[in-house]
Amino acid sequence: MRSRGLASSLRHASTAVSRAASPRTRPFSSNAPPPALREQAPGRNSAPSNPAIEFPCLDVLETRSATLQKQVFARSDESGPEPSYTVGATQIYHCREPLILDHGGRLQEFDIAYETWGQMNPDRSNVILLHTGLSASSHAHSTPDNPQPGWWEKFIGPGLALDTDKYFVICTNVIGGCYGSTGPSSIDPSDGKRYATRFPILTIQDMVRAQFRLLDHLGVSKLYASVGSSMGGMQSLAAGVEFPSRVGRIVSISACARSHPYSIAMRYVQRRAIVNDPNWNRGFYYGRVPPHVGMKLAREIATITYRSGPEWEQRFGRRRADPSQPPALCPDFLVETYLDHAGEKFCLTYDPNSLIYVSKAMDLFDLGAANQARTAARRAARLSGAALSSSSSSSDPICNLTLPDKPYEEQPESTLPSDPDAELLAPPPPSQLPQQQRQPQPQQPPADLVAGLAGLREHPVLVMGVASDILFPAWQQREVAEALRRAAAAAGVEPRVEHHELSEEQSLFGHDTFLLDVENVGGAVRRFLG
Template sequence: MKARRVTSTLRHATTAVSGHAARPVCSNAPPASIRWLTAAATPTTLAPRLTQHQHQHPSPQTNARRHLHGQAARRSGAPSNPAIKFPCLDALETRSATLEQQASTRSDKSGPEPSYTVGATQIYRCQEPLLLDHGGQLHEFDIAYETWGHMNADRSNVILLHTGLSASSHAHSTPENPQPGWWEKFIGPGLALDTNKYFVICTNVIGGCYGSTGPSSIDPLDGQRYATRFPILTIQDMVRAQFRLLDHLGVATLHASVGSSMGGMQSLAAGVEFPSRVGRIVSISACARSHPYSIAMRYVQRRAILNDPNWNRGFYYGRVPPHVGMKLAREIATITYRSGPEWEQRFGRRRADASKPPALCPDFLVETYLDHAGEKFCLTYDPNSLIYVSKAMDLFDLGRANQLATAARRALYTSSQPTPDSSSATGGGGGTCSLTLPEKPYEEQPQPDTPTLSSETLPHQGTPAPPADLVAGLSALSNHPVLVMGVASDILFPAWQQREVAEALRQAGNGRVEHHELSEVQSLFGHDTFLLDVEGVGGAVRGFLG
């Protein structure tokens, strides 16, 4: 039996040496015995060499000959498989070529390519300088805004509606812009923001790109676009700019400050910054301090843009914008806006076309959905605005310690403001980022005072007790009626953050806090619930405002 196996091995080895017909027998690499045997010069020398040298390793010269022989054999025919096609990358390259051609025929001062403007707005130009929390300054700035309803005689029925990260002031259709707004079904007669009762104002935040001053705007001191010479912003900076608009309109006190997502942050900040000028507060799917998960997700989105070669450190105006990084950033963000259970129902594991072979471009339905979301967004919002506004969200913290530190910085910067003809376009000693990477890599730090998730901390579904620093920071709202809403399926601003806000307000002495949480049974839409649930979200807002 053993002799027959040896004879069979020799026969196969002889075939492998004498011609290429036997090569397909081995899908990857031949067995060790055959690899050794193929180095023999002729079949007649095979048996003696097998007997004499079967326990010896081949020499380097022999290995080199085998390698060259294998290379020659591989080069002699067609590749094992055809190259995979990438139509998704082809589309990105085509768009880059088109944008490059358009940029070559366009002046830098004619506006960013493409235009980020979405429709007609009202513009308030403030010519009084705005000092920012981290030391920068805007010597003048524009606020784009839109209004609905009618202001009463004593201007006491005004609601300030704050936007999310990438929204414009177009929350509802207007005669000047009849396109549906981002909160179209929530604003109007008898709706959540009842225009029979209230005069609703919505602005595009500073740092944005839909009419308000942002990185794509012209610096009045040198006539060039700010780009990344634009100063670092905070949510509180955005709110102060909005209250400049209210001053211009003669609005001393708001009936309510209303917002969702980043708008919910602004709504709380408005009450803390201007407690005597805000009546009611509505904060939906937001927080009083950004937590590490949401910071991490926004960081990755920014890196997608910064790593796009077309970003050019922010100076891409008049050139090809970083649309590839922008598309990826939006796809990452979209993952955080919805919930896994909803996607299971909506997409499952279905592919776009199961009759075709799998592809490395968008293939599953959920992949095509993300691709579409990125496509819609990548040329309709300024990448620099996304960088600056998302960073402002990361910096958000209404804790007392942060408020005191900010007040100290502002006092220092106020006392050292340069003159308008200073060489600094933004003014202030802190407008330039001086942060350097740490010399040592990250090491885990012990945090003995960090609360842990435990059902013993609070009766509210295992939510940790709010830190005393946050309770102290929200004490300015102890007399304000506040509606705090959350959604159990939200992963970007998880429901425990809204519980934290409500509990911190209660511990600060506020006895007029309403907290509503939509369960996963009520909504599977995750963070985007505030845009979609007219009854659950809109009904609660309508009832709270009265």
Template sequence: MNAPRVVVAATRPAVCHLGHRINSTSTKSPFLRPVRHLHTQAPRSSQAAAFAEAVVEAERPLSASSNPALSFPCLDAVEIRTQTLSRRSRSQAGPEPSYTTGQHQTFRSKDPLLLDWGGILPEFDVAYETWGTLNADKSNAILLHTGLSASSHAHSTVTNPKPGWWERFIGPSCPLDTDKYFVICTNVVGGCYGSTGPSSVDPANGQRYATRFPILTMEDMVRAQFRLLDNMGIERLYASVGSSMGGMQSLAAGAMEPERVGRIVSVSGCARSHPYSIAMRHTQRQVLMMDPAWARGFYYSSVPPHTGMKLAREIATVTYRSGPEWEQRFGRRRADPSRPPALCPDFLIETYLDHAGEKWCLEYDANSLLYVSKAMDLFDLGAEHRSRVAGLRQQNAHKLKDYGKGATTPDEEAA
């Protein structure tokens, strides 16, 4: 059978993020502060004392300083959100928001899934939604792959009328014409919108996976999607379609299952991640992991790392537009030229990034961002990389057999 036809849409170049210095208003050297281990929170008494000291310092008479202290409304907003989430953590609801909105269908695979880097998912869920009608010979199915943080809700449905993230592209007479095609969209494994991910419960111990969740790849996500297709009785796709990270998945599907994919449409995708992209996603992960509230991934019973998520989103947003577009949309205009400059968001572009971070920081699970973005970094359809991973899968094939014998973990048999 012929290999799938490929349509690839180019993406615009990203622009580098320019950091800026933050000047401390304290006269004490930061190098003289007590050493504190990462991912551990200072005792509440210490935090309270530090806050009280800061308030006293800020409220000293003007005669004690040449200039008044600046205000920091951006930090006030972060502190208020932390206090609100802390109060929620003491309630039955808990602090972790519910990321899934509206109705979707769920496919559950009871068969374990071996991942490329040796991890095992004993069982897993795939959240999905569909539009259109599957024809009698099941030959009109289109699998739509999502970007990093998207849910399966690509278009509104009867049970979830909220507009989807590709609302204009799906429907009668649209590019994905539901009068002709049966469109399926899933939330990727590793995500947090209904599919199994770090925030899911590990059936081995009844606790959330957190950072016990195994490293996964684009190909692992596609394998889980093909389990869903198998369950639907769909042997061959009319097309595999995706944008951004979804473009990576659409290419991976064609490379992994060429006999089952008729066409490939990759919009702003790539065959392997560029070092610049890896560097930008690394920076996002670093600012998130350095948020003490991340707690090495075990934050589900406390305040989530919303500050790190906010900053990570701001960094990501910088890469979503080109330099000329930033210039055209914002230039060097300030939000309020009548006010003195401030260290908090002041230029229009700063307020835009700040809003993007604020809007998103509690809409997606922090651990899912870490795992899914890492999967993007690992993506490489080059022959050398694929051969190496195939060798790893062969070495780890015994884990599925071991797991089937009743071991709690694949390595327990060797113990």
């Protein structure tokens, strides 16, 4: 039986058949009868042709489920508080006025977690609002209260991209997130229970409106600059579009003005990975074992989109983790172990429901005029009908109890629909367009987008893209830049957009370049901010 001897020295289990039929308790239970009830145990003389393959990567998941289950019961006995997601100490702004959301939901009150670096000058004119990517916290840089390095540690500081000798930098956790700002894991004040999937659908603009409540609270009437990458680059543009008079300069890196189908698809399958996990329980998993298995897979999928093929070809190629072993169905190639590691690190540190809501907000992002007009009409209808606590009747209720220098100035809801340029430039719905006009034409942004960005035509805007980015491909940043140029041209003003595209020679790191490239990304930001 040499072949069995050989095989048992491999990553195979010689006892795997009885193992598969064993009564061992699995966190992954199912209603189906165990195999032992349906198949005869193999007789002494009926060995299989090959041993069963082992799955140590699934053992890890099952062990984690069991450990978490024990912790759940321990907490339950002690009636102690739930552990919450955190990356350390932050400041918290609590807004007591409701936030009405773009798609009909509301937050009766909410928290914004934020951190700051540098000093605000006396006239509060040196404030930079830094927006985060999907899963980042407000901890962009270390602080006295939290000395851990932040996610943009090398980009913030004296003489750096965001120069704290000149600027007062604020970074917030987005609403919908889980690092201190109100999100699905927060308690709904209406009934004292966690929101879970009773949290309302969010948009990028909703996140920005919440941030501007914080600015009101801090007495900041106008930002020196709105800066962000990835989802933060969406917010950065959205801040300018929503509050054109309150934003000076705009930096949007590796972002877009409207999500495209491939990125929607990649985020959709991440959400499916979570909702497929039985522990997700339609979002009501707080106080129970969280859907860490689905969350891990979601992060593995996301990680594919964050780094590009070229970098992986160089970094991993076809190398296997242990070439002396036979191939395994658990992580085997280096690229698989890399994804596995990324998923492991993330699966218990970020709230799965936050991933669902925040990634959906990214999918919904569209600064086109038609979408803005529809949203404005929806908000106007809702606001006119809602009897809210604020005395203001036609605008979003504001949170001005904290003495800002100027009253809250949200962009009037009616601007876009009544703007004749917007009417003129708004295209018919895509389904009415002939086939060839629906094709992506990076050099010819749709008129709808030119109209939607018209409010930024006089703002200095820095748009950056990376050729190796597959999630926010470089044509999307070219589209933003060209739309801004055309908006300026249509109004007869000088375009003030600056566009940089990092070639594959400059960066192979794809979407994640903004986290890594201090020289090219940081340098351009520093020069642009002046």
